[in-house]
Amino acid sequence: GESVGLHLPTLSVQEGDNSIINCAYSNSASDYFIWYKQESGKGPQFIIDIRSNMDKRQGQRVTVLLNKTVKHLSLQIAATQPGDSAVYFCAENIEGNFNKFYFGSGTKLNVKP
Amino acid sequence: DSGVTQTPKHLITATGQRVTLRCSPRSGDLSVYWYQQSLDQGLQFLIQYYNGEERAKGNILERFSAQQFPDLHSELNLSSLELGDSALYFCASSVAAGVAYNEQFFGPGTRLTVL
Numbered sequence: 001g002e003s004v005g006l007h008l009p010t011l012s013v014q015e016g017d018n019s020i021i022n023c024a025y026s027n028s029a030s031d032y033f034i035w036y037k038q039e040s041g042k043g044p045q046f047i048i049d050i051r052s053n054m055d056k057r058q059g060q061r062v063t064v065l066l067n068k069t070v071k072h073l074s075l076q077i078a079a080t081q082p083g084d085s086a087v088y089f090c091a092e093n094i095e096g097n098f099n100k101f102y103f104g105s106g107t108k109l110n111v112k113p
Numbered sequence: 114d115s116g117v118t119q120t121p122k123h124l125i126t127a128t129g130q131r132v133t134l135r136c137s138p139r140s141g142d143l144s145v146y147w148y149q150q151s152l153d154q155g156l157q158f159l160i161q162y163y164n165g166e167e168r169a170k171g172n173i174l175e176r177f178s179a180q181q182f183p184d185l186h187s188e189l190n191l192s193s194l195e196l197g198d199s200a201l202y203f204c205a206s207s208v209a210a211g212v213a214y215n216e217q218f219f220g221p222g223t224r225l226t227v228l
Contacts, residue, residue: 043219
């Protein structure tokens, strides 16, 4: 399949372990954040979002934490599965606009069976 | 399958040429977004259309242009191509565009190679 080919940081975890992927965002005025998953050969897929008035949000097996003080986001994946292997990147909205986003460069998650 | 289709899947062309990438949004979606994903810059927002009108603009070069047609499909035109334009181009669609986030569904992308 297609791959972007970026020289991305890689996180390798054992199947069943928890994964934590980090992202530093750039603009303190950003008020909405999204985590995306991109599998090889596919377009990005929405995982979970969080607004700046929250510091934690949980989904199914995923949790996003937001630390506005240090402009840091993290994505926690519980009980990581082989199907979670992908590139993960965060996005922040630009100028308060919900149609324009700045995307981080991503982290490649490699789940070992 | 997101429901967003893009053609062609691959495109190889030469510097100085012009190409057109096509996107069909999910049924019922009125908004279309174009993104470029290159080796050194990650995913970048280019432009958004809503119901035929340009709604938001990102880092789109003047050599690039887009439009959304009455049937809601969209085309991204890239002209005077340079080696650095080689990238994956993604289209995404959403139901609406406004003051709240509307989940964007991404197509499979078009890989453009400029030789």
